[in-house]
Amino acid sequence: MTVRTLGVVMNGVTGRMGYRQHLVRSVLAIREQGGVELPDGTLVQLEPLLVGRNEYKIAEIARQHGLTRWTTDLDAALSDDAYPLYFDAQLTAVREKSILKAIDAGRHIYTEKPVAESVEGALDLAWRATTAGVKNGVVHDKLYLPGLLKLKRLVDSGFFGRILSVRGEFGYWVFEGDWQQAQRPSWNYRAEDGGGITVDMFCHWNYVLENLFGTVRAVTARTATHIPTRWDEAGNPYDATADDAAYAIFELEDGVVAQLNSSWCVRVHRDELVEFQVDGTHGSAVAGLHKCVVQPRETTPRPVWNPDLRETQSFRGQWQEVPDNAEFDNGFKAQWEQFVRHVVADTPHPYDFLAGVRGIRLAEAGLESSRTGRRLELEAL
Template sequence: MKSRTLGVVMNGVTGRMGHRQHLVRSVLAINEQGGVPVAGGERVLLEPVLAGRNEARLRELCERYGLERWTTDLSGALRDPDNTIYFDAQVTSARVGAITAAIEAGKHVYTEKPLAGTLDEAVALARLAARAGVRAGVVQDKLFLPGLLKLRRLLDGGFFGRVLSVRGEFGYWVFEGDWQDAQRPSWNYRAEDGGGITLDMFCHWSYVLENLFGRVEAVTARAVTHIPERVDEAGHTYPATADDAAYGIFELAGGAIAQINSSWCVRVDREELVEFQVDGTHGSAVAGLRGCRVQHRAATPKPVWNPDLPVTHSFRDDWHQIPDNAEFDNGFKAQWEMFVRSVVAGTPFPYDFLAGARGVQLAEAGLRSSAEGRRIELPEITL
């Protein structure tokens, strides 16, 4: 079987997400399975070039995984003709300059979201990539979660009838860093470094809602900072300048309404860290990361409100789990394979920079809605 290798400059893999999901569970896992199968029976292997500023950390990762190539000279890596793809998992504030340099060097670009810190920057990157004729993609991993794939199956099968509403709950308690270490990096809570849950999660909700239920046409949101001080990785107390919770109402094309709470200041009382309840005229579903349970209208109980009597009915017993009916691969890996096929075939990538710009648009509109206390409409973005 024929095979070829593409060099991939991976910037930011010293961080948690870049390391675990993109390097180990995606790129290295792809090579372990023998590459990405493409048209003509060929398989494409990936040769990662780890880029960053921390030389010791880059060396350590290469030694751990048996890799040979690392660099603190991003410009040099981008000049190397053997490197075809540039991947970015840096902090948001460092992303625009690096992606611009990669596009100008003729590299195909795949990046974590948010694509940029502002809508203007995101649209500028989308236009630059379009003019350069390179493949440009943004990570939209939640579309590949087993729970949302099952939800997609229900939508395609007409289970819901007309979708009326979507209610989402996302989040968990992120420790402040004083008496227990925080589970997230400190830059997440500094607006000057591109932090904030609105910029982080509204980019996710944009593509989830758009791909499953309809484009977001307007938003009303409230972004808040519940915890005003946190402790960083060095043990220093710092002011939290970014929002750590956001509460949004999203009006969707087609008439459905979505309400999604996003918070790093909530203790979990649900089956998974994220859950979406979808209610339609013919049935409802609750989807999480992996599971999805449903209730058809013919099996819907008939509750009667009576606060004077104890509730004896178990409403959760009225729901039924959707079977897997398929093998679900890691969502990050699945999208990496899609992007590699797009690069090799020269075909458009569906989750492109314009989709990424719509995510930034929603986050920006959410923050503006919160600051101004009003509903914000979202015009369509064109290049």
């Protein structure tokens, strides 16, 4: 069996997402399994070169995992032809500049979202990458979750009939940081550092809606900063300048209406931290990160509204769980493998910079809708 090596510069792995999901659970997991298998049977083994601004942190991560290549000099890393792939998991505020350097160096690029801070910046990156002939991809991890893979299976099978609506709930209570440590970094709550739940989650919602139910044609949103003061990692209070909740109605093609609530100020009364309910003429489904349950029209009960009597039906018990019927890998790792095949064997990978542009555009439209109180229509892109 032929084995080849693909060097990848990994920038931003000292952060929570870059370290846990991309380095440990994706790249290192791929190394442990022997590489990514191509359609012709060739294995591609990944060779990471870690980049970070904090020399101590990046050196310690390398030591913990037996990696020998690390640096604080991004320019030097991008000049090494042994590493033709660049990955970015930095703060949004510094990502665009680094990706531009990678494009100028002729590197293929895989990046966390948002790919840039604005639609204009993201479009510029897409144009530059195309002009330079470098392959590019943006993380679309939610599409690889077991629950959403099952939901996609239902959509493709025609289970729903005509889809009418989608309702989504995402979020959990993020502690303010005074009496219990916050579960998210403080920059998430500072707009000047690229924070805000709209910028974070609308990029996700765009590709989930687009790939499962249809293109978003219009948005009406209301954002809020429910908790104005939080405490940072050093225990110091700071003003929260970014939104911590967003409530939106998305109008999709073919008349589908999606309502999605995103909040870091909500206590969970759900089976999972994110859930989507899809209702159609022939059936309904509720999908989370892992689980998906259905109720076809043939087994739909006939509730009757009567506030004078206590409800005796167990509505949750009337749904049927969708079986796995497959083994589901870590979603981040699965997309890493897909992008590696795209780079080396030119297999399809539709989640490029333009897909990232559409996510940023939806986030910007949501923020503008909230500011102006208007419904905003989106042109085809």
